[in-house]
Amino acid sequence: MHAELNPYAPGAGLRPPELVGRQPEVDAFDLLVARSRRGQTARSLVLHGLRGVGKTVLLNQFRVQADRAGWLVVDVEGQTSDSGRQTTRRRLAREIALAARRLSRGRAMSAAVLEALATVKSFGMQFGGLGFSIELEAAVGRADTGVIEIDLEELVEDLAPALREQQRVIALFIDELQDLEPELLGALLSVQHRAGQRGWPFVVVGAGLPSVPGTLTAAKSYAERLFDYREIGSLPSGAAGDALVVPARRAGVTFDASALDVLVDASGGYPYFLQTYGAAAWDLAEDRRITEADAIGAIDRGNAELDSGFFPGRWASATPAERQYLVAMSEDPDGESSTGAVATRLGVAANATSQARHALISKGIVFAPQRGRIAFTVPHMRAFVRRQADLDLVD
Numbered sequence: 329m330h331a332e333l334n335p336y337a338p339g340a341g342l343r344p345p346e347l348v349g350r351q352p353e354v355d356a357f358d359l360l361v362a363r364s365r366r367g368q369t370a371r372s373l374v375l376h377g378l379r380g381v382g383k384t385v386l387l388n389q390f391r392v393q394a395d396r397a398g399w400l401v402v403d404v405e406g407q408t409s410d411s412g413r414q415t416t417r418r419r420l421a422r423e424i425a426l427a428a429r430r431l432s433r434g435r436a437m438s439a440a441v442l443e444a445l446a447t448v449k450s451f452g453m454q455f456g457g458l459g460f461s462i463e464l465e466a467a468v469g470r471a472d473t474g475v476i477e478i479d480l481e482e483l484v485e486d487l488a489p490a491l492r493e494q495q496r497v498i499a500l501f502i503d504e505l506q507d508l509e510p511e512l513l514g515a516l517l518s519v520q521h522r523a524g525q526r527g528w529p530f531v532v533v534g535a536g537l538p539s540v541p542g543t544l545t546a547a548k549s550y551a552e553r554l555f556d557y558r559e560i561g562s563l564p565s566g567a568a569g570d571a572l573v574v575p576a577r578r579a580g581v582t583f584d585a586s587a588l589d590v591l592v593d594a595s596g597g598y599p600y601f602l603q604t605y606g607a608a609a610w611d612l613a614e615d616r617r618i619t620e621a622d623a624i625g626a627i628d629r630g631n632a633e634l635d636s637g638f639f640p641g642r643w644a645s646a647t648p649a650e651r652q653y654l655v656a657m658s659e660d661p662d663g664e665s666s667t668g669a670v671a672t673r674l675g676v677a678a679n680a681t682s683q684a685r686h687a688l689i690s691k692g693i694v695f696a697p698q699r700g701r702i703a704f705t706v707p708h709m710r711a712f713v714r715r716q717a718d719l720d721l722v723d
């Protein structure tokens with residue numbers, strides 16, 4: 329069928345043609361927005377789950393809901409590299425400065441707004457570098473120590489009266505939370521904690537890998553109670569079917585029941601795979617009906633695409649020793665292993681593998697679901713690693 333009409337959207341953070349199976353989270357965020365409008369607090373949300381399940385898409389959805397309610401919205405992404413970490417702070421400061429302009433737009437500035445913007449400016453000068461403009465003097469002695477935890481707290485404290493005046497909230501949307509530098513993470517948690525106690529309209533909304541709840545609690549023990557943690561996972565088969573059928577129906581295209589079964593089954597309900605197979609099936613179908621043969625072909629084509637895009641990026645970033653570790657993990661059928669068993673397979677003592685394991689964790693390829701266990705962050709990565717190991721043997 330016409331490729332230009334293909335509705336499916338395989339790709340990191342791409343909004344799907346139909347956002348299925350996430351209504352409970354969308355409703356929970358709506359409730360947070362509604363409560364804040366009444367000046368009531370509620371725990372914010374942190375999304376966690378494997379790669380490609382739709383965390384970024386859902387975070388963006390929350391962002392739209394927040395924006396619609398007039399919140400000041402700030403977007404940041406955790407970065408692993410050292411330079412990335414510096415960029416994150418700068419970006420945070422600049423985004424806050426940009427968002428804060430909303431306070432003064434279209435109205436005379438109240439004393440509270442003037443005070444808030446002066447502190448935003450001083451925070452921006454401290455962390456944002458040069459080149460952003462607020463035509464005000466920076467506040468002296470506010471948000472200018474250079475210690476992120478102190479300055480962020482003063483910033484939010486000084487923003488609070490202006491935000492309340494306008495019934496707004498400032499929300500920091502942070503993706504890839506597991507990669508946020510520890511100092512900034514600690515500062516955010518501490519300020520969120522303080523905000524809850526003082527009634528400051530400040531909300532951190534986060535998303536990241538399955539390790540995120542553990543990382544947050546390790547940073548500050550009260551983080552456990554600070555958020556409503558939502559695991560985002562594969563879609564149940566009804567919702568997975570809808571992810572394929574609903575967008576097609578809008579274009580007058582149908583799936584044969586057997587075709588749908590084949591595709592949903594192969595995807596395991598994982599959103600990224602549903603979009604990939606859906607896109608391939610659409611391209612292969614001859615007319616407005618997607619048959620079982622199209623579906624089978626789509627899985628082949630989709631897998632070839634995944635094997636040249638989704639998976640290899642992670643594989644390519646692994647060193648030979650780390651790849652051996654992944655291959656040893658792949659002997660376990662369900663993508664999760666005991667670290668001891670992996671070491672035994674590699675024929676070394678357990679502590680001899682810790683370097684490779686830690687490196688793979690920091691690259692976001694694996695995570696530790698619990699002590700002594702290790703698992704792939706990427707659904708179906710195990711099978712890819714096995715295919716890779718077979719290729720390497722042939723080479």
Ligand SMILES: Nc1ncnc2c1ncn2[C@@H]1O[C@H](COP(=O)(O)OP(=O)(O)OP(=O)(O)O)[C@@H](O)[C@H]1O
Pocket residue numbers: 337338339340341342343344345346347348349350377378379380381382383384385386571599600601602603
């Ligand atoms: N609820 C959904 N229904 C259908 N498709 C979805 C849904 N959520 C996400 N997708 C699709 O899944 C793919 C992955 O989404 P996204 O990038 O948000 O995942 P992620 O969890 O952030 O992955 P990563 O951990 O790699 O950042 C995209 O192609 C997106 O269109």
Ligand SMILES: [Mg+2]
Pocket residue numbers: 340341383384385503
């Ligand atoms: Mg993402």
